[in-house]
Amino acid sequence: MLTISNLHASVEDKEILKGVNLTINPGEVHAIMGPNGSGKSTLASILAGKSDYEITEGSVDFLGHDLLELDPEERAAEGLFLAFQYPVEIPGVTNTYFLRSAINSIRKHHGEDDITPKEFMALVKEKAALMELDSSMLSRSVNEGFSGGEKKRNEIFQMAVLDPKLAVLDETDSGLDIDALKIVANGVNTLRSPERATLVITHYQRLLDYIVPDFVHVLVDGRIVKSGGKELALELEEKGYDFIKEELAAKA
Amino acid sequence: MMTSMNTMADPFVEAYGELRSLLSIEGPEWLVPIREKAFQTYALAGLPTRKDEEFKYTSLRELSEQNFRxxxxxxxxxxxxxxLTLGTIESATVGFVNGQYAPEISTHDHLPKGTFIGPLSELPEEFAPIVEKHLTKIATLEGKLGSTNDERFVALNTAYLGDVAVVILPKSSTFGKTIHLQYVVSGESVFSTPRTLIILGENAEATVVESFATVDGHGFTCPVTEIELAPSARLEHIRYQDESAASLHVSNTFVNQAGKSVYTSSNVNFGSQVARNDINAWVDGEYCETWLNSANVGTGNQVIDNHTRIDHAKPNCQSFEVYKSILKDHAEGVFNGKIFVYEDAQKTDAKQTNQAILLSPTATMNTKPQLEIFADDVKCTHGATIGQLREDALFYLRARGVEKSKAQALLVYAFAAEVLEKIGEETVRDLLEARLFDKLA
Incomplete structure (x- = not known):
């Protein structure tokens, strides 16, 4: 589904990603862990199409498309979803209006008709219930005045409504208390299916107690330096990132 | 022979000779000398040109070139x-057509004791003294600091003062419904001088919408609104101007605020070729709040020129001002925000923001904050931004699949809708948001 090959990316001549390789197949849940500044969020932003980065080398294939050539909205329409680390507040645009615009734009991309208001309301109500979101939130402006936890729940709610093929969760656990974390994880787990893949980007192992990954990758200084099963996350939690760095140093 | 410095013909001076006697039989007798004095003031000033500082960016040449009557x-x-967007909202309505009271589009019966909502021409005797006390007495900057304001159109309105929309609420009363003062124009080159007087007694509360719209044709509308807020009175005042594209609109609003009163203004301009609004708040009591919000959309060759003035004369008051404009095509926006903090007005907290989005390289915005502070223990801030859309919001929308052009349109809408969202009256808010959407389409 997603193949990242030798991806190099820079910001203002500073190289952040230094050759990332990663393959994700349908049905799999991958976790990327790493210390601050390792390039985790850069990778997420590049996948979603943020234009602040210069790709200097490498390629990304998503379902047969050259992902890096697509506009952000085309990536979304093809089934890529990024849950933002810092969801943006948009005063003046209601959640409902925003979501309907998103759904209809995606439908248009696939040559389909607009969703009917009735179908839309049914869909939105069902998914809001899943995320334990008060439906009054739907008529409020996008993320405006939401608490940190509400914003993250809103991200997963949007994901549930938009039904992507590949979901990238960028530090979705940051700023969440344990109850909110469980709700978010439950939302993500409900959406697990053989057709869908998930990439969880996180600093801490905590989220992975609830969203259990098939594969864990450790990103250090712009490269994936170690990959393994879910037990790797536990090891990292126990020993910290230093043990990886020491391993690397020993090899060098 | 006398020669005038002002070479433009002034139809509003020329027509007055004929109309003077007709006007003199309108309203109470004490208005006669006031009209005459106002006429003299106006005649002396004449129509402004762009050499007049307060009209630097706004040409009103049309006023002398067209025969408005x-x-x-x-x-x-x-x-x-x-x-009309607010044509048929549920409300106590006082309707005027071309400045003349129109009972056929008005509904303002069954009023509680001590309350009056209606035209001056139907004012019960018991309210005559309070009207005499305030009418034409609020709309003045005499005795206030600074001398740069231009009151010639206030004088023009007063010179032609006919009927008046009057709202009087007694002490501690709340009028449950929206009060809608509806001024419509019908016909070609129609000159009208709508006048509104709103008096809220101590601790009274009301929502008043003044709407200005065109049924057909176009006009020169020159309204003056006078508002008196007694201590602890609270007024939500929505001013919605959406006259036809060939119209000219030059308005003046004056508010007197006594202690602990709250004045919230939403000044919405979508229509007219030239729209010029002056809003002046005289904050003459402690612990007042003054909220001035405004959403403006200019397209084609529209000029939207807003001048606000807040006089903080007493200590411990707050004012918050948010003026936003969206300008497309060749539209021009002007904002001039004056805040005077008088020597006595310690602990004043005044915040002014002016933001504009220019959607084409030929649209322009001129913004001028003007703060004059004579007290030493105050917080006054102002900020102006003129620019494009927020990149982070644009990316967020696109990352959810919304096409770029649509995402841009949505954000433009949201920029102005943020102001409209502050309107407390839900029906009015929804209708104005829908109208905003159409205007931007």
Whole structure:
């Protein structure tokens, strides 16, 4: 589904990603862990199409498309979803209006008709219930005045409504208390299916107690330096990132 | 022979000779000398040119080039109001057509004791003294600091003062419904001088909408609104101007605030070729709040020129001002925000923001904050931004699949809708948001 090959990316001549390789197949849940500044969020932003980065080398294939050539909205329409680390507040645009615009734009991309208001309301109500979101939130402006936890729940709610093929969760656990974390994880787990893949980007192992990954990758200084099963996350939690760095140093 | 410095013909001076005697039989007798004095003031000033500082960016040449005249006797039916955005909202309504009271589009009966909502021409005797006390007495900057304001159109309105929309609420009363003062124009080159007087007694509360719209044709509308807020009175005042594209609109609003009163203004301008609004708040009591919000959309060759002035004369008051404009094509926006903090007005907290989005390289915005502070223990801030859309919001929308052009349109809408969202009256808010959406389409 997603193949990242030798991806190099820079910001203002500073190289952040230094050759990332990663393959994700349908049905799999991958976790990327790493210390601050390792390039985790850069990778997420590049996948979603943020234009602040210069790709200097490498390629990304998503379902047969050259992902890096697509506009952000085309990536979304093809089934890529990024849950933002810092969801943006948009005063003046209601959640409902925003979501309907998103759904209809995606439908248009696939040559389909607009969703009917009735179908839309049914869909939105069902998914809001899943995320334990008060439906009054739907008529409020996008993320405006939401608490940190509400914003993250809103991200997963949007994901549930938009039904992507590949979901990238960028530090979705940051700023969440344990109850909110469980709700978010439950939302993500409900959406697990053989057709869908998930990439969880996180600093801490905590989220992975609830969203259990098939594969864990450790990103250090712009490269994936170690990959393994879910037990790797536990090891990292126990020993910290230093043990990886020491391993690397020993090899060098 | 005398020669005038002002070489433009002034139809409003020329027409006055004929109309003077007709006007003198309108309203109470004490208005006669006031009108005459106002006429003299106006005649001396004449129409402004762009050399006049307060009209630097706004040309009103059309006023001397077109033959604007009164359009009395025009007939407007309720069904004609259906296409107007706020034409048929649920409210106590006082309707005026071309400046003339129109009972056929008005509904303001069954009022509680001590309350009056209606035209001056139907004012019960018991309210005559309070009207005399305030009418034409609020709309003045005499005795206030600074001398740069231009009151010639206040004088023009007063010179031609006919009927008046009057709202009087007694002490501690709340009028449950929206009060809608509806000024419509019907006909070509119609000159009208709407006048509004709003008096809220101590601790009274009301929502008043003044709407200005065109049923057909176009006009020069020159309204003056006077508002008196007694201690602890609270007024939500929505001013919605959406006159036809060929119209000219030059308005002046004056508010007097006594202690602990709250004045919230939403000044919305979508219409007219030239729209110029002055809003002046005289904050003359402690612990007042003054909220001035405004959403403006200019397209084609529209000019939207807003001048605000807040006089903080007493200590411990707050004012918050948010003026936003969206300008497309060749539209021009002007914002001039004056804040005076008088020597006595310690602990004043005044915040002014002016933001504009320019959607084409040929649209322009001129913004001028003007703060004059004579007290030493105050917080006054102002900020102006003129620019494009927020990149982070644009990316967020696109990352959810919304096409770039649509995402841009949505954010433009949201920029102005943020102001409209502050309107407390839900029906009015929803209708104005829908209208904003159409205007931007």
């Amino acid at each position: 009164f359009g009395f006797g025009a007939n407007v039916l309720r069904e004609d109001l259906v296409p």
